[in-house]
Amino acid sequence: MTRAEYPWLLPSDLAGPAGPGRRRRRTVRDWLVDTVAFAGAAFIGLLAAEASRRADNAPAAVLADQLLGATACCALWFRRRWPVAVALAVCAVDAVAPAASGAVLVALFGVAVRVPFRRLSLVGGAALVSGVVQAFVRPDPEMSTLAAITLGVVLLLLVTGWGMLVRSRRQLVAALRERAVRAEAEAELRAERAQRAAREAIAREMHDVLAHRLTLLSVHAGALEFRPGAPPAEVARAAGVVRDSAHEALQDLREIIGVLRAPGDPGDGDRPQPTLATLTALISESRAAGMRVALDDELTGPADAVPAATGRAVYRVAQEGLTNARKHAPGTETAVTLRGRAGEGVTVEVRNSPPTRPVPRVPGSGQGLIGLAERAALAGGRLSHGADPDGGFTVRAWLPWPA
Incomplete structure (x- = not known):
């Protein structure tokens, strides 16, 4: 109340x-x-x-x-x-x-x-x-004087004890209410930290990709500068590459606006970034770790046609879903499903069957899903998760795939 x-x-x-x-x-x-x-x-x-x-x-x-x-x-x-x-x-x-x-x-x-x-x-x-x-x-x-005094003392003690009991109960309710408010504030703070961490991770990934595109643009522009007498066909081809690289860099720059990079992080711009094409490697690693994972790829079109930002988001959703299945439902079957086409978007779904034995709650559970929701929102998509009627758990995300 x-x-x-x-x-x-x-x-x-x-x-x-x-x-x-x-x-x-x-x-x-x-x-x-x-x-x-x-x-x-x-x-x-x-x-x-x-x-x-x-x-x-x-x-x-x-x-x-x-x-x-x-x-x-x-x-x-x-x-x-x-x-x-x-x-x-x-x-x-x-x-x-x-x-x-x-x-x-x-x-x-x-x-x-x-x-x-x-x-x-x-x-x-x-x-x-x-x-x-x-x-x-x-x-x-x-009534005798002694009986009157005794009755009065008993009534005073009963009333005093009743009042002290009510006071203790009110203090307990107030303490529980304060603890609930503090716990809610701490939960909100943890959620904000998880969102901030997710934004920073996304910013680092997008920064690396943007740096790579700008490097390619600089290389091709330098080739045009040092070969002014190149054949027209070769110049046109290099100019097309420059144009495409500039367009992709501009798209990445639009996505990174508003997302801050965490200060003090070491430079790791040379690290490889996951894409949709590396999802099969993730499935293989999970199987090698003892998980029973089934991949159902129903994408219309090659995986390379999916934008890099969308592919990274799909990879991260599948990675987090497999990690949660391994922690909270070990030994169960997990299904990863991909659906979609250009112009309609990509849907990735990770579902695990109900656990066969009680699994203790892992500290910090739920923070990864908060980060995934933030990642999907920044990519222009949406994410949902929850328990199934049979006791399993499903993580589902939709991400845009422009035509």
Whole structure:
């Protein structure tokens, strides 16, 4: 239950901070509780006043007892704002007016709920003293002094224990709520870090590819510069290569805009980049590691026709899906499916059958999928993942493949 869902059911003590210079407003639940407490204190006060009337006290004493009891009950409406002061005032009245006994019990309960034990012990001692003084000043004609004192002590202890139990429960709920908020914030931070790491990895890959294209462009442009007398056909062919390389470099540059490269990384621009053509090698490595992997390639057209950025994304999706299957469902069958054609996009799906035995949760699970979703979004595609009805797990991504 949260305050946003049911604000009128929560006590004001659990409703969160009230803001600087402002008191917490009573909720509907607070009004109901205060009304019931007032009614209960008034009922006990009426019983005590009736006992005082039957004890042949003077009418003036009975009237004063009733007025003091009513005043003590009315003071209970301020116990949320001044719990200790109201409780001490009611205890002072209870020493000479038995009609205030119910108000003492309610006020002591409110103090036990709201203040630490040191201040509670002060109020409890005052309530105990007032009960003993009342037993001698206004004795009950139907009960001995010792019995009256014993009954009063038992009632005070019961009310105090109940209030301390409620206070402990509220503190536990507040601690659990704070822990849940902190855990949610940490999860969001981990997700942001995973997204940032995925962006940085994509930026590094795209930077390497862009550097390669620019290098080719520079080489062919240099050949044209140093061979001005080359045959027209050779010049035209070199110019076409320069044009195509410049166009591809421009496409890569558009993709890398907005993605920052992680500072301080070592230069690794010469490393080979995975493509769709290297997917079969990944499947072979997984099989060599003991996995049962089936590849269903339904692509229309050669793998080399798929754009390099899309091929890398497909490779990474398949790689992460196989890694998750190996960690969370070892020994099961895994199927990798490729579908698509130019103009319609590429769909890659990795599905593993349900695990045959319980597998413990691996720390950090889910971060790779967050990175994959970020990679697919940056490539202009989308990614979905989730458990199947039979207990398996499927990772599916669609990526654009221009015509």
